[in-house]
Amino acid sequence: MGGQPVIVMEGVYKYFGDFAALTNISLNIEKGQKLVLVGPSGSGKSTLLRAINRLETIDHGRILVDGQDIYDPGINLNQLRTRMGMVFQGFNLFRHKTALENVTMAPRKVLKMSAKEADRRGLDLLHKVGIADKAANYPAQLSGGQQQRVAIARALVMNPDIMLFDEPTSALDPEVTHEVLDVMVALAREGMTMAVVTHEMGFARQVADRVIFMDQGQIIEEAPPALFFENPRSDRTRTFLRQILPF
Amino acid sequence: MIQPYKKRKIDQALARQEAPPPEKPVTIDIADGPAIPRPSDPGLYSAWKFVMIATPLIMIYLTTYDQIGGFIVRHLPEFFWRGNFLEDWALTERNAYRAFFFFMPDGFQVTFQVTLFSIPVAVFLGVITGLCRISRRRPINLAASIYVEVVRGIPLLVQLFYLYYALGRLITIPPLGSAVLAISFCYGAYMGEVVRSGIEAIDRGQREAALSLGFTPFQAMFYVILPQAVRTILPPVGNECIALLKDSTLVSVLAIADIMRRAREFATISYDYFEAYTMVALVYLFLTLLLSKLVSKMEGRMGSYERR
Numbered sequence: 001m002g003g004q005p006v007i008v009m010e011g012v013y014k015y016f017g018d019f020a021a022l023t024n025i026s027l028n029i030e031k032g033q034k035l036v037l038v039g040p041s042g043s044g045k046s047t048l049l050r051a052i053n054r055l056e057t058i059d060h061g062r063i064l065v066d067g068q069d070i071y072d073p074g075i076n077l078n079q080l081r082t083r084m085g086m087v088f089q090g091f092n093l094f095r096h097k098t099a100l101e102n103v104t105m106a107p108r109k110v111l112k113m114s115a116k117e118a119d120r121r122g123l124d125l126l127h128k129v130g131i132a133d134k135a136a137n138y139p140a141q142l143s144g145g146q147q148q149r150v151a152i153a154r155a156l157v158m159n160p161d162i163m164l165f166d167e168p169t170s171a172l173d174p175e176v177t178h179e180v181l182d183v184m185v186a187l188a189r190e191g192m193t194m195a196v197v198t199h200e201m202g203f204a205r206q207v208a209d210r211v212i213f214m215d216q217g218q219i220i221e222e223a224p225p226a227l228f229f230e231n232p233r234s235d236r237t238r239t240f241l242r243q244i245l246p247f
Numbered sequence: 248m249i250q251p252y253k254k255r256k257i258d259q260a261l262a263r264q265e266a267p268p269p270e271k272p273v274t275i276d277i278a279d280g281p282a283i284p285r286p287s288d289p290g291l292y293s294a295w296k297f298v299m300i301a302t303p304l305i306m307i308y309l310t311t312y313d314q315i316g317g318f319i320v321r322h323l324p325e326f327f328w329r330g331n332f333l334e335d336w337a338l339t340e341r342n343a344y345r346a347f348f349f350f351m352p353d354g355f356q357v358t359f360q361v362t363l364f365s366i367p368v369a370v371f372l373g374v375i376t377g378l379c380r381i382s383r384r385r386p387i388n389l390a391a392s393i394y395v396e397v398v399r400g401i402p403l404l405v406q407l408f409y410l411y412y413a414l415g416r417l418i419t420i421p422p423l424g425s426a427v428l429a430i431s432f433c434y435g436a437y438m439g440e441v442v443r444s445g446i447e448a449i450d451r452g453q454r455e456a457a458l459s460l461g462f463t464p465f466q467a468m469f470y471v472i473l474p475q476a477v478r479t480i481l482p483p484v485g486n487e488c489i490a491l492l493k494d495s496t497l498v499s500v501l502a503i504a505d506i507m508r509r510a511r512e513f514a515t516i517s518y519d520y521f522e523a524y525t526m527v528a529l530v531y532l533f534l535t536l537l538l539s540k541l542v543s544k545m546e547g548r549m550g551s552y553e554r555r
Contacts, residue, residue, distance in 0.1 A: 055455050082461035092452035096475050096552050106460035109470055138552040151456075158460060 005030050005064075006162050006193050007052055012061035014047055014217075021047045022058070023217040029162065029195055034188050036204040036225075037197045039214035040240060045197040046089075048214070049164050052195070053084045066161065082110060085155030089167040091147040093139040099126060099150045100135040103157050110158070125153040129183050145176030152183055162193040169200055201245065205229060213237045283482050283543045295536060302533045309344040309525070343519035347510070347526045354509030361426050361495045361505060366488050368431035373438025373484070378468070380443040391439065398436035404497050406433055411501050426498040434491050438484055445480035446472060478549045485542030489535050496531075506530060 007029040014022035021044045029035050037045040050056040052063060054070050054077060063070050065080060093102050103122035107113040113121075126132040129149040139147050148168055155163060165184065169177045181203055188194060188207045198204065204211055204225055211228040213221040213236070221228065221237045229245075232238050284295035379391030398406070410429040414420065420428065449472050457467035499508035506527060514523040 053459055055459065078458075078461045078463050081459055084459070086456075086459035088452055088456060090450070090452050092450070092456035094453065094456070094471055094475075096478075105470065106462065109466055110461045138554075140553045154456075154460070 004067075006066060007195070008062075008064040008067075009048075009052075010062045010064075012048075012051065012058050012063060014044075014051060014056060014058045020217045021056075022051065025061070025217075025219060027212065027219065027222070029193060031161075032191050032193055034193075034207050034209045035195045035212060036208040036210070037195065037212050037214060038199070038201070038204065038240075039220075043214040044217040045214050046166050047217075049086075049166050049195060049197050052164060053081050053086060055086075078110070082106075082158045083161045085152075085158065085160035085163045087148070087151050087155050087163065087165045087168045089170050091139070091144070091151045091171070093147050093151055093154070095139050098136050098138055099131065099142065099146075102139070102150055103154045106154070107157055121157060122153070125156055126150070128156075129153045130179075143176060144172045145179035148172065148180045149183055152180070152187075156187075162195065163187065165194065165196040165198065167197050167199070169198065199244075201229070213240065215240070283486065283539050283546065285543055285546075295540065298532065299536050299540070302529055302536065306344075306526070306529050306533070309522075309529075310342065310348060311345070343517060343522035344526055346517070347513055347519070347523055350513045351506065351509055354504055354506040357423070357503060358492075358495055358505040358507075360423065361430065361498055361503070362492045364423075364427045365430040365434065365491055365495070368427065369434035369438055369487070369491065370484065372431060372435025373442050373487075376435055376439025377442025377446060380439060381446055395436045395439055398433055403430070403433045403494055404500065407497055407501060422501050422503045426495075426501060426503050430491060430495060430498070434487055434494075438487050441483045441487065442476070442480055445476040445483075448479050449475050478546075478553075481549055482542060482546050485538070485545065489538045489542070492534060492538065493531060 005028040007027075009025050009027050012022050012025040013020070023044075025044075025048060027035075037048065039045050047056055051058050052065070052070075058071075065083065068075055068080065070077070070080060093099075094105065097105060100119065100122050103125055104115070104118035107118045107121065108115060123132055123135060126135050129152055131146055131149050131153070134142055134146060134150075139150070142150065148171075152163075152168075168184065169180050172180065177200070181200060184194075184196070184203070185207055194207075196203070196208075208225045210222060211225050212219055213228070213232075213234075215236055221232060221234050223233070228237070229241065232241060284292050286292055376391050376394060379387045380395065382388045382391070401409075407426065407429045410420070410432075411422070411425045414425070453471050453475065454464075454467050457471040458464070462470065495505060496507040499505050499511070504512075510523040510527045514520040517523075
């Protein structure tokens, strides 16, 4: 690795009222890297991820995407956001559009791509996530796992430099979780840069280059998965791991 | 090393812990205007059918009873108890109900004009107001909120007088114009609140997903949020339109000859007050029930994408 950093965060602070959601967060994500964020509920993992594409505004610090400060007043935020694909816990598919329309909407409206070309690309991507046969179905007619795969295709259609996954499997029935994880693993193998908030420790072990453990808005520990799971340095990490991997 | 089956169980337990609650469909029901007859509400549905059949039947009977033997039905008790039907027969029956209809056509026309001109203006004002009310820009939000507060705090009747007489000092507005202006100004505020709550009922995630794909906030609103909000907004907006039709009777206090005013004129001439207002009541009942069915039909068509 060691390529140029896609994301740089420097001394980021975020408050919700008096509550410090992020405290002095600094991290780099380099091209091709897979970063997995773990930690207890309310530890700020999701907030960190959402801060990267400015769905949450930060109170202090800097966030650079491809070397551009996302709070630079001269920046085209919408254009910048197209470089980051985001997958949400609740899928957030456009409910009034079919699976294919969900994927093709952004290229057509944002990139002004022709309907024909957008459809071709959309179908390619639906095929890639294994759901091309449901292209004409509305989200209400799809299972959670299918919806989340459409959501991944929708995020990929803009050819993002980095994919942000915000607990992509937390809202799924356990037996369909693997549908989505398989797609994510395949994506990782293709060399996509990824930042993933998840509770799927198996995924973290298999895919991550680095695991970050957060608690109370702070990065407590940052390590390769082997080291992180076998030999955590901090007590807090050890307690957390003991709670979720109890022995 | 952790055993795989155990690890899997723990993952699942954790995942369940943070899973969001299942989404509930949102409907906004506002109580002015007749209720929308949905098939899911069997009581109301059959009530609608009953009244919808009864109303035109009563109107047809009242306007024609003297011609198709209704006369006999009406005087049936007298035939039995008195037997002097010849005397009644001799009386020339003047059917005030039918006469009312012959008196009315221009009244119908005016009511339809007021309603049909007011609805698009009110809906337009409502959408603009609703969008301004959720704006994060203080002055825009404040202006829309003041509009809503002021309009909702003043009775429509007073607003009508105000526009007609008070503003009449400054500018001359034709009666129909001032009626349409006042009604749509008033209903624009009501509909603004409906539009606002309809937009707010759409999950925040929809907007976030659109923004994360590079949509501008404007595009997110017009391609993603509003098309979905229409489904929630439509029934209450339809209801407001029906309420608007009913409230259009208020323009009869101005020099506007709508159904209500023509009925009063008719009654003043013929002294058939009871007959005139019976017909007015039946006409409005028929119109509002017809419209409420129309709204329910449209509602069913709008939500097709949520069907599994």
